[in-house]
Structures are given as C-alpha cells and as structure tokens.
Amino acid sequence: MSPSLEEQTAGPTEIEDPRLRFEVKKALIWIGLIMLAAGVVLLAAPLLLITGGMVFAVMLDGGTRLLGRILPIARGWRLLIVIMAFFGFIGWTGWYAGTSFFEQFATLRDTVAGQIARLFDWGQRIGVINELTVERVETTLFDSVGRVTSILGTALGAITGAILMIVIGIFVAAEPRLYDRGVAWMLPTRTRPKFYEISDHVGYALRRLLAGRLLGMFIEGVFTFIMLTVVAQAIGIGTFPLAALLALLTGLLAFIPNVGAFVSGVLMVAMGFSLSNEAGFYAIFVYLFVQNFDGYVVIPMIAKKTVDLAPALVLAMQIVMGTLFGILGLLLADPLIAAIKAALEQYSKVTPNKSADLPDKEERPAS
Template sequence: MRFGQWLGLLALVISLYILWQIRQIILIAFASVALATVLNQQVRFLQRFRMRRSLAVSISIGLLLVIIVIFSLLIVPAIIEQLQQFSNLMPIVLERIHSWNNWLIRVIPDNILENIRGLQYLTQSIQTWANQILRNFFILLNSSFTIVLGLLLFFVLTIMLLVNPGEYRQGFIMLFPAFYRPRVDDILSKCANSLVGWIRGTLLTMLIIAMMSYIGLLILGIPLPLINALLAGLLEFIPNVGPTLSVIPPALLALNESPWKAVAVIILYFGIQQVESLILLPLVMKSQVSLLPAITILAVVIFGSFFGFLGVFLAVPLVIIFQILIKEVLVKDILNHWHS
C-alpha cells in the first residue's frame, strides 16, 4: 500500500473510533430528527390555515410540553408509588416461587425429575433475573443527572431542527454529487413518510394496549395495575420482543396471590396481542414499512448490545431507515443497473 492509502486507512480508523465514542450522542441526534420530522407534519398542517411557521412551531411545541406536564402531574406520582410497592413485593413473590419450586421437586418422582433438567435451578434463575432488573433500575436512578442532560440535548436539538428544517435538509443534500441530489431528496422524503407513519401508528397502538391492559388487570384484581399497564404500552414500542416481556411482571405478581390469576394474566395478554395483530396493526400501520419479525428481533438484540437501553428503543426506526436505504440506494440505484 502507498503512503496515501495508509493515511486514508488511518483516517478511517480514527473516524470510526470517534463515532463509537459519541455513539450515544448520535442516537440522541437521530431521535431528535425523528421527533422533529413528526412535529414538522403538525407544523405544516397548521400552516395550511395561513399561520406563520414560527407560530405553528410554538403551538406544536407548546402542545407537546402541555402533554408532558399533564403526564408528569397525573401519572408520574402514581408510577413512583407503585414502583416502590413493586420493589417491596418482589422479594415476597420470589420467596413464594422458591417454596413452590421446592414442593414441586418433592412431589415429582425422581425418574421424571431427572428428565426435567434445570427445574431445581428455576428459582435461582428467576431471582438472578429479578435482582439484575432491580439493580439496573437503581443504577438508572443514580445516573438521573446524565439522563436529564440527555433529555435536555434531545429537546434542544428537536426545537432547532423544527424551526428551520429546510436548511439542515439542504445542507445534507449538498454533501452528494449534483446529479444525485434530486434522488437523495426523494429518498429523504420516503424515509420521513415511513418514519412518521410508523411513529404515529406505534403511539396509537401503545395507548390502546396500555388502556386494555389496565382495564383487564383491574378486573382480575392484579396488584399495581397502572405500572404494569404502562409497562405493556411502553414495551409495545419494541415489536415482537416487548409484548412478550411485558407479561412477566404482572404474571409474577398474580402468582403471589393465586396460580389461576397468573394463568388468567397470561390469557389476558395473549388475547390483547391477538387483538393487536388482527385488528390494530392492519388499521393503524398502513403507511409503515413491512419488517420481517426475525430482522426486528435481531435488530433489537444487536442495537441493545451495542448501544444499551437507548439502542433497544431506537432499533426499529433505525431498521426502517436502513431498509429504505438498502432498497432505494443499493438495490434500485446500484444492483438494478449493474451490467457485467
């Protein structure tokens, strides 16, 4: 290799290292772009009524802040209270499961017990899993200052992008050759439309799932229905993986009271997921890019491993963008015009 090639390789390695070090900031910037894209649709809608953009932006941001304040005043205190109750109940629940596990081992014959490998380690695995969740939760609370700074950066970037998105878009388009700039503009529009459609549909689905879960848990008399319903709605943001994880906390709480309640909770969540798959998704996800379930699960696991908690929640929108780029750039613009 020549000196210039070695220098280019060194520059590439240094660039990748810098990008890796600021990966969290890049994800926050992507989340800001996504939110600004959604709010920009609202701003454009208000501008149809001959409203100045500055006023339309102020109204859109004001509505978002009002929703956040109302949620903080009405919901957050109840969430904190139920989280404290949840942390107090978990040791009792784990002790009950431990006693049931020991009883089960005593009742099951030895020849059958030998074929059920790992049964005697069930309680230990559940307890380890629960302790890790609680430990990570307290770590999350201890790093609240960093979270506040990240949220502040997120909202500041969103407002800056929303005030004048055209300049940022044109600046990005200018990075490409002149002949390809119209194509880049078209691809960006497709990414924006797919992203807005997915976010709108997902938020509506999250709200409906949370309400259905809350009503069902209230009817069954499960402890802490609000926090479990909010968890079900929040995890709906992670397709395929989230709905499966959301059933674990209410099922454990129900198991502490009665085994039939735990079964009822599982049936309830299974029914809600069927309603979501057969009714909600076909209605609210018409503009969403179709994602294969295996690709979605792999994306959640990979982004979660590399980027942590934020990567899990941004995995699906990132996959939507990557899928459009692969389809439009790699397939249509390169492979379809590749001649031997």
Template sequence: MIAVLAAYQLLDVILLVFAAVLISVIFRAVAAPLARLGLSPRLSLTLAVLGMFVLVLAGVWFFGSRIAVQAQVLAELLPEAWGSLQARLLVLPMGEQILNSITDVVPDRKAIVSGAGRFIGSVGSAALEIIVVVAAGIFIAAKPRVYRNGVVQLFPSGRQAQVGETMDASGRALRMWLLGQLLAMTVVGVLTGVGLWLVGVPSALALGVIAGLADFVPLAGPFAAAVPGLLIALAQGPEQALGALAVYVLVQQLEGNMIAPLVTRHVVSIPPAVTLFALLALAVMFGPTGILLAAPLTVVAFVAIKKLYVRDTLEHSTEVPGEDTGPEPSS
C-alpha cells in the first residue's frame, strides 16, 4: 500500500523515467547498425550519441534561422488570421453565435498575458528536465541489462522470467514503433511543407515542421497542426484556404492509407480506438506530458497486456509485438 501511494506521488517522475527509456531506445537503435559492423558496444553507442547531436546541431545551423524567421512571421500572421476569421463569421446568419462559442473556450488577452510569466518560468524547468532525461537516457543505453535486471528482481522469482521476456519484447516493439513513427513524421512534414508552399501559404516551412512534430501525437496531433495553417491560409483568401485544407486532408489520407500500413506491417499495429482512449486517459492524468508520451506508453502497455494477461494468464493464443524479432544486443 505504501509503495502504491509513493508511486502515485511520483507519477511525474515515473513519466520522466519512461522518457529517458525512450531516449535510450533511440540511441540503441542508432548504435545497432554500427555494432553489426564490428565496433564495440561502447564505441557504437558513443558514435551514435555524438552523431545524433551533430545531426541536430547541423539541422539547427542550416534550417534554424529560416525556421525562426518563418516562425516569427507565423506569430505575426496568426492574430491577423484570427481577426479575418472573426470578420467572416460575423457576416454569416449564425456567425455571432458561433463566434461567441469559440471565444468562450479561447482565453482572452489578459489571461494570455497573465499566463506568460508562468510559461516563461516553466521553460527553464522544462529545459532542465530535458537535460536530465537525455543524460539518463545515455546512462540507460550504456548498460540496459543492469537496469532491466534490476526491475526484474523486484518481482517474485516465479514471475521474473515472464517479466524479463515482456520487458525485452516491449523494448523491441518500442524501437520498431519509434523508427516507423520517425519515418511517418518525416514524410508528413515534408509533404505538408511542400504542399502549402505550392498553394501559396506563407511560412510553409515552419508549418511543415509543426505538422511533422505534431504527428508524434496520434489522432489529435494532425488536427492541432492544421489549425494555424488553415487560419493563415484563410487570411490570404478562400482559394488558399481550400488549397491548404486539401493539402492537410490529402497528407493525412496518404499517411492513413499508404504510409501507416507500410510501417505497421513491420512494427506495432494498435487499434485506433485503443490509442484514442489511452490518449484521453493520459491527458486527464498527466496533462501535456501524458499527451506527448501517450503513444509509446500505449505500445508498452499493449505488449504487456497481451503477453502477461492474454497469453500467460488466460492462456489464449495471441501474437505479441516485438517477440519474434532478433535478440537484444548484449551489454
């Protein structure tokens, strides 16, 4: 009982631990091809970490200034786009009622200003948490078996083998899901940016980056990413608005009917309704952090339930994601 109460009080820390595990999975996935070339595990991981940092810095160097300029333009255009939307709604028969309904859920300027200080203060805390999570991810990636075996030993000896197998399957499934998700995010970001640029929407590069990053959050992310693009396109004119809408719809159709099936054929396929309810539950429990980690947490829970409950407890035959792939590299 005391352990349950302590875990409840430390839920935010547990989420950070899971985020560190995610980072370690990414580092291990990048290091695995290097290890297959004959490099030692330590050297492979070192090169993987340094390579990822260099890649991030290179991306910031080449695209950071351009994205920053477009983001600034985006921030300046959004208020104008909101004003344009208000003006268009007021000329409709039910426009005033619709506008009142929207403004009831949108914070006013005073609320935004009063919350700006809290937001700025939270940025420093978030940056510190990111540093801690990345550092912990490197430590976990360096010695994954130490932490894995430590968790297994917390369970009764009769269940340790099952728990260990479940953790191994969860790790492999999580790695496959992350690689597939990274591919989908890249395709969505590129197609959205190029499509918006072709239809004449300003700040297409920044909007493409937003769409790609938001695609990490299933179901809700693409809708949230489309809002600023559609608002800005609407301010440019009805033709641009229709073009932007077509771009967002077409990209999501391509992802749902072509990209996702190709990815999930080799990774983890979770029913959309399960993902949706998991997203809602974690949003209520943990807020923005829960939303961000909802999909990978669902992958781990999906594997654990199928392995420990459906197969081992109920003794039903079922395929467990990540179980039939090759063994984890030893460390």
C-alpha cells in the first residue's frame, strides 16, 4: 500500500525555500543560455543553411505576391510560375552560357593573379612589401574565413548546401502560415498575437529589402556592361575583354553591399590594366562612375521603399558573419540585420500594458 501524501518526505530535487527556488531558476536560465550559445556555434552550418532557405522562401513569396497583382489566379499556381522561372533562369545560364563563362572565369582568375603578382613585385622593389606572395595571401585569406562551415568546404558540399536551401525555401514558401503557427504553438498563448505581428512585419521588411537588392543588382550589372562597351569603343579595342562576365559578377556581388562592390572593382581594374594602362584607368573610371551612380541615385531611390540600413552597421555585421561563418555568413549578413531591426522596431511599438491586454487566441487569416 502506497503511503499517503502527508506521510511522504521531500525528494532530493524538491526545494522548499522560495528564495532558493528562485535562485535555482535563474541559474538554470543562465545554463540554458550558455548551452544555446554552444549549440549555435556547433550547429552553425545547418543553422545557416536553414536561414538561407528562409531567405530564399521570402524571395519566392515576394515574387508570388508581385505576380498576384497582374495574374488573378490561386497562390499555388503563382508560386509554381515563380519556381519554374527560377529554374528556367538557372537552366538557361547553365546550358547556354555555362561553358563560355567557365572559360572566362579561368581567364579572369589568371589575369587577376598575374596583376596581383606584378603589384607585389612592385611593392617589394620600393620596399613597401617584404616577402609577400600571392600564395601566402590566398592561404591567409582562406584560413581566416569560414572556420565553422566545413559542410560548405568543397564544391560538392556547396552544391549540396544550395540544393538544401532551395528545397527548404520551396517548402516554406508553399505553406508559410503552417510554419508560422508551428513556431507560435511553442509560445505562451497571450504572446502569440504579438509574435504574428512581428513575423508579418519582418517578412514584409525582408521582401522589400530583397526586391530592392535584386533591382539594384540588375541595374548595376546592365549599367556596367554598357559602360565597358562604351569605353572599349572609345579606346578603339572593339569590345572590352570579359565584359559580360564582369557585368554578371558586378550584378551578383551587388547583393553584398560594401564588400561586393570592392571585389568587383578589383576584378574590373585588374582586367583593364592587363590590356594597357589606358584601359586600366578607364576601368577605374567605369568602376567609380557605376558605384557613384548606384550610391547616389539607385540606392537612395530603393532605400525609400525598402529597409534603410546604416552602412557602418551592415559592414560590421558582414565582418562578424564573414569571419565566423565564411561566404554564406557574408551573404546572409544583410538579411539577418534587416530582420533583427524590423523585429525590434515592431516589438518596441507595444508597451507592456498593451501587450498584457492582448487576447489569448487569434485565428490566422488564410494567405
């Protein structure tokens, strides 16, 4: 026969002192935070892949919503059109431009390496650089970037990671409210309405940010190609070597503010000086003209309609994410800081008294 409740003694895990119980709860919270931080570090690669998939889902959702303004059909069909357009672009690039671009990439790599070697030789002759080679710079660069992203350390890993992000993005974009409700289910009932408000605001901000980035990438790539063609005609060389590839890289790297513009400029100027000093100075002019046009005309115009982020804040986030998580962290730095800013802005709009008066339950509208 089991003893009655009055006859049972306190167990070793039962704490009767309320003050001690309170201190134990605080200690457990701190231990949980430390374990969470350790888990983030250890699981950095899969977490980044999931984050990349979420960003891709936002892009698909934004395209679906935009298409809905001109095509009054069901959301599933619009999403299918956007996905097919994405895969169509990837397929077209691979089949019709892939071989040519791969050859141009090899030429561009050799050209840039040769120009950097010439720069180092010149620096050693004047005593500015001592015993520094291209190989040492490459070793230092790749050793310091991406220490925890071993899953993306090989070409096969990069392809696998890209496929996983695409698959996650498609699933999330297909039923965004399903995952929204799943996360909200783990929260207290009274906080769920606020979570939905923050989630909607973050999604809205990210859609506008990514739409602005894509528009800026397109404008910058096309404008670079036009300017390089004009410069080639002006100096009498017919066509600028690898103009299409340089324009493509400039457009793609424009997704990464600050860092992307610098990298594309180095590639463009190196290719120009490989032809002649005149072509090199013209390449510098093209780079400065395109970046100033983008910085003073395109970006302010886009920023008025999207998330306006401070350049120093974005650069600091890129440095931290790039150092910790490599190229994928660098790519996701901008969307992450925009999401954090949007979440904090929306959270600060509600005072504690107002949040306490929120209803316990809320039915989510169908998308």
